[in-house]
Amino acid sequence: xxxxxxxxxxxxxxxxxxxxxxxxxxxxxxxxxxxxxxxxxxxxxxxxxxxxxxxxxxxxxxxxxxxxxxxxxxxxxxxxxxxxxxxxxxxxxxxxxxxxxxxxxxxxxxxxxxxxxxxxxxxxxxxxxxxxxxxxxxxxxxxxxxxxxxxxxxxxxxxxxxxxxxxxxxxxxxxxxxxxxxxxxxxxxxxx
Numbered sequence: 775x776x777x778x779x780x781x782x783x784x785x786x787x788x789x790x791x792x793x794x795x796x797x798x799x800x801x802x803x804x805x806x807x808x809x810x811x812x813x814x815x816x817x818x819x820x821x822x823x824x825x826x827x828x829x830x831x832x833x834x835x836x837x838x839x840x841x842x843x844x845x846x847x848x849x850x851x852x853x854x855x856x857x858x859x860x861x862x863x864x865x866x867x868x869x870x871x872x873x874x875x876x877x878x879x880x881x882x883x884x885x886x887x888x889x890x891x892x893x894x895x896x897x898x899x900x901x902x903x904x905x906x907x908x909x910x911x912x913x914x915x916x917x918x919x920x921x922x923x924x925x926x927x928x929x930x931x932x933x934x935x936x937x938x939x940x941x942x943x944x945x946x947x948x949x950x951x952x953x954x955x956x957x958x959x960x961x962x963x964x965x966x
Contacts (some may be wrong), residue, residue: 776836776855777893778947780923780931781829783956788814788827791931793911796831799897807880809891810906812921815937817961824955825964828937829915831891831906832857832878833946840879848888849879855947856893857939864888875939876946894919904921920947927951937961 783894789812795947797809810831817824823853826895834856840849841857851857859870859879870879879890894904908917924931934941935956942947948962950956 776834776920776947777918778834778923778949778950780830780916780918780921780927782912782914782927782951783826784951784953785811785830785912786827786829787884787912788812789911791909791911792829792905792906792915796891798929799894800907802884802889804863804882804884806884807882807889809878809880809889811877812859814964814966815956815961816964817955824953824958826937826956826957826961828935829877829906830876832893832940833944833948834878834891834893835944835946837944839873839875839944843869843873845869845880852895856895857890858892858895859888859890861887869947875943923949 793808793812797808800809813828815826833954838857842853845867846863846865848860849870864887868881870888871881879888882889897904904917907917929950933946933948935950935952936959
């Protein structure tokens with residue numbers, strides 16, 4: 775069994791509620807680290823323009839570069855297949871940050887440690903969803919067994935788009951339903 779996220783980018787409105795809920799759950803006070811990140815892109819030229827959002831966290835990859843690059847074993851695959859971080863084993867070398875193509879591990883200046891999505895493991899153990907799933911007002915994020923998510927959302931699902939790294943690098947447990955704009959090769963990040 776592989777656990778991962780399904781994100782319906784056709785429903786995402788770029789509100790950042792999942793991002794804020796994740797920061798709150800991790801008690802991240804500073805502006806810096808965002809274990810779940812929402813990014814907005816624009817593409818095309820008038821009159822054929824488009825706008826889309828990406829919603830990215832740790833993708834709990836099948837072949838995580840962060841685990842392979844961690845010299846202490848602090849970054850590891852848990853029994854349930856998710857990628858977890860053990861603060862007590864971390865020497866904060868930041869190699870995981872360098873090798874992860876998704877930018878999932880991030881440095882928290884306040885706590886002087888690495889933070890990343892842990893799929894809200896303590897909440898899941900209590901029978902709840904990750905906070906990003908429940909916080910999304912558009913119900914665009916789901917978490918679970920990747921094969922079950924694929925079966926539940928039959929259709930054109932992808933694990934990569936031009937705005938994200940090539941899926942073959944780490945084989946992310948990520949399924950995306952994407953709008954046509956997100957499939958365009960040329961895009962520009964919108965900085966608000």
